Amino acid sequence: MPQDDQPAPETDSAPAEAVPEPEVALLALSEGLPPLIDTDEALAEYAAQVAAGSGPVAIDAERASGYRYSNRAYLIQVRREGAGTGLIDPITLSSLEPLQEAIGDAEWILHAATQDLPCLAEVGLTPVALFDTELAGRLLNYPRVGLATLVETLLGARMKKEHSAVDWSTRPLPEPWLEYAALDVEVLVELRQLLADQLVEAGKDDWARQEFDNLRSFEAAVRTEAWRRTSGLHKVRGRRALGAVRALWEARDEIARERDVTPGRLIPDAAIVAAATAMPTSRAALMSTPGFHGRGASRYSATWLQALRSAAEMDEADLPSRTPRGDGPPAPRAWAEKSPVAARRLELARAAVAALAEEHDLPAENLLTPDHLRRVMWEPPSTRDPVELLERLIDQLRALGSRSWQIGLTASALARAVLDADAQAKEKRASKQAKPEPDAEADVAADVEADVEADVEAD
Numbered sequence: 001m002p003q004d005d006q007p008a009p010e011t012d013s014a015p016a017e018a019v020p021e022p023e024v025a026l027l028a029l030s031e032g033l034p035p036l037i038d039t040d041e042a043l044a045e046y047a048a049q050v051a052a053g054s055g056p057v058a059i060d061a062e063r064a065s066g067y068r069y070s071n072r073a074y075l076i077q078v079r080r081e082g083a084g085t086g087l088i089d090p091i092t093l094s095s096l097e098p099l100q101e102a103i104g105d106a107e108w109i110l111h112a113a114t115q116d117l118p119c120l121a122e123v124g125l126t127p128v129a130l131f132d133t134e135l136a137g138r139l140l141n142y143p144r145v146g147l148a149t150l151v152e153t154l155l156g157a158r159m160k161k162e163h164s165a166v167d168w169s170t171r172p173l174p175e176p177w178l179e180y181a182a183l184d185v186e187v188l189v190e191l192r193q194l195l196a197d198q199l200v201e202a203g204k205d206d207w208a209r210q211e212f213d214n215l216r217s218f219e220a221a222v223r224t225e226a227w228r229r230t231s232g233l234h235k236v237r238g239r240r241a242l243g244a245v246r247a248l249w250e251a252r253d254e255i256a257r258e259r260d261v262t263p264g265r266l267i268p269d270a271a272i273v274a275a276a277t278a279m280p281t282s283r284a285a286l287m288s289t290p291g292f293h294g295r296g297a298s299r300y301s302a303t304w305l306q307a308l309r310s311a312a313e314m315d316e317a318d319l320p321s322r323t324p325r326g327d328g329p330p331a332p333r334a335w336a337e338k339s340p341v342a343a344r345r346l347e348l349a350r351a352a353v354a355a356l357a358e359e360h361d362l363p364a365e366n367l368l369t370p371d372h373l374r375r376v377m378w379e380p381p382s383t384r385d386p387v388e389l390l391e392r393l394i395d396q397l398r399a400l401g402s403r404s405w406q407i408g409l410t411a412s413a414l415a416r417a418v419l420d421a422d423a424q425a426k427e428k429r430a431s432k433q434a435k436p437e438p439d440a441e442a443d444v445a446a447d448v449e450a451d452v453e454a455d456v457e458a459d
Contacts, residue, residue, distance in 0.1 A: 027157040029186060031084055033179050038089040046078075046086045047098040053082035056107040056131065058188035061116040062181055064169040069256045069263065071220075073119040074168035075178075079185040080106075087178055090123050091171075100125055107131055109188045111147045118220045130212050133188060136195040139204050139211070141361045151187050154194050159183060202361070210403040225324050226253075231269040236276055239319040240311065244276035246320055247307035255300060266296035267304070279308055328371070329378035345377045345421040352413035360409065368410050372400045380418045390415045 037043050050057065057080045061073040076088040078099070090096060108127040110116055112134040120126070137145035144150075148159040163180040170177075199205040223229070227249035236242055249272060256263040271291025280286040283301050286308075291297075297304070311319075329335075335343035353373060357364040364370075381392035393415055397407045 024152055024156060024158040027151065027159050027183055027187065029085075029179060029182055033175065033182060034085050034087055036087050036089055036173065036178065038092040040094055043088065043093055043096070044098050046083070046088075047102040049083040050078065050080050050086070050099065051102040051104070053080035055081045056109050056189060056192065057103050058109045058185040058192075059116070059120070059125075060110065060181070060184045060188075061119050062168040063119055064167050066165060066262055067167040067265075068169055069260045071119050071122075073116075073123060075173065075181055076120070076123075076125075077181050077185045079188070081189065085182050085185060087182060089173075096123050096125055105129065109133065109192045111184075111188065113215050114218055114220075117215070117218050127216055130215060131192050131196070131208075132212060132215060133191050133195055135211055135215070136192075136199060136208055138366050139208055139362055140195065140198055140202060141363065147184065147187075150191060150195075154191060155187060157187070159187075204362075207403075207405045210405050214401070214403055225320075228324050230272055232273040235273055239316070239321065240314075241276045241279075242322065243314055243319040244279060244308055244311035245272055247311045248272045248275060248304060251300075251303050251307040255303065266300065267291060267294075271297065275304065275308060276311075279312060281305070281308070329374050332374065335378075339378075341421055341425045342378050344424060345380065345417050346374065348417035348420055349373055349377050349414050352417055353410060356409055356413060368402065368406050369400075372397060372402050373414075375400060376414060377417065380414075384419065384422060386415065386419065389418060393418075 035042075037046055057078060060077040062075040062077075063071055064074055065071075073090055076090055076096075078086040078088065088096070088099070103125075105128040108130040110130060110132055113130060113132040117127075133147070133150065134145045137150050142150065142153070148161055151157055151159050160180050160183065163177045166177055168177075196205070196208075199208045227246045230245055230249055233242075233245060236245055248267075252263045252266050252272070255266060268291050271289065274290045275286065275292070278285075278289055280289055283305065286292055286301055286305055287297065292301075292304075329342075330338060332343075332346060335346060350373070353368050354364050357367045360367065376393060376396050381389055381396065383389050383392060390411060394407055394411050397411060397414075
């Protein structure tokens with residue numbers, strides 16, 4: 001023990017080593033890896049277990065994004081209390097109707113439901129009720145709502161994610177992939193309960209119910225002029241080059257659909273943009289264009305050249321325009337030029353929605369869909385009677401698909417934005433009329449002076 005008269009120990013010497021954070025435990029299967037269900041008999045047996053189980057049903061699906069053109073499910077994972085986990089290979093089964101009947105009206109639990117609902121509906125699986133853990137996390141304003149992040153935050157367990165981007169159309173499926181897939185539903189029931197409790201505590205449970213009910217009718221949007229999503233399209237100059245992009249994209253899409261491969265595995269977007277800019281006319285020139293390498297580029301070289309030829313020979317009237325045709329409002333950056341009043345409406349409405357989102361602790365895009373906001377601010381009801389305007393805005397939002405809770409929180413603020421923007425525009429016009437521009441005053445003075453000079457000359 002040091003004596004009182006001894007000097008104090010140095011405090012600016014080497015810093016103490018930081019205490020490492022305790023490592024989060026890696027999530028493991030609680031019941032081991034179940035066998036793959038790849039026969040109708042095995043599915044019937046598992047479906048009976050699901051029917052005898054209790055509580056909600058956790059469901060997930062694995063697709064082969066990045067490898068296949070289709071969005072089909074290549075593996076479906078199911079888990080229910082009393083039934084355990086089922087790993088189902090839908091490719092080998094004649095029908096999944098036994099599973100649909102076994103689930104009945106039990107609630108589905110999914111994470112990021114919009115990703116899986118279309119491919120599950122394709123094989124005959126549709127929910128009567130659902131709970132989306134990702135959407136619940138958004139309504140609770142968690143900064144990151146990926147499944148692994150929510151599981152680590154709320155359950156204190158770490159998930160394996162090294163197989164998230166594998167080719168699930170591979171057969172046979174490796175055991176480590178199946179273990180990864182089974183873990184995705186292992187945690188959903190417990191995670192759902194924690195999030196549901198937090199929604200109730202935050203007073204957002206009714207909002208969540210409306211959102212989940214809305215998801216049941218979700219269908220993936222059919223994109224018009226999907227070729228315009230070609231990466232790097234902004235580099236293309238001229239309508240002829242745009243026509244070449246469209247022709248190449250459509251030719252690639254047709255081949256990819258027939259072969260069920262992702263289009264980028266034939267030729268990448270960068271190759272389409274490069275070819276549309278250079279417009280090669282021979283196979284040698286095409287194959288020396290950046291991005292044209294590999295079997296897809298070589299095997300279909302005649303198709304790519306024909307697409308380029310068709311664009312080169314196309315009538316000017318048939319070439320695509322620079323801006324896409326759509327039924328919606330223009331891009332917000334163009335509003336100030338096209339309609340300054342609408343631009344001001346949008347500015348005021350966005351600020352109001354952002355303030356409301358902060359007040360209610362949720363992301364602004366979940367408070368009101370940005371597309372709905374833009375549409376009603378670009379073409380609001382014509383009336384400016386405050387009561388009638390509010391009623392018609394409510395009808396407009398409802399027709400677009402906004403939910404009741406969203407309308408209840410935002411409609412009044414949107415009506416104020418419309419009225420305030422009009423009032424500001426009116427004040428601006430009145431100010432201009434009351435105060436002549438300096439140039440106009442000079443013109444008036446010049447006219448008076450000229451009239452005086454004319455009178456003098458006449459005298």
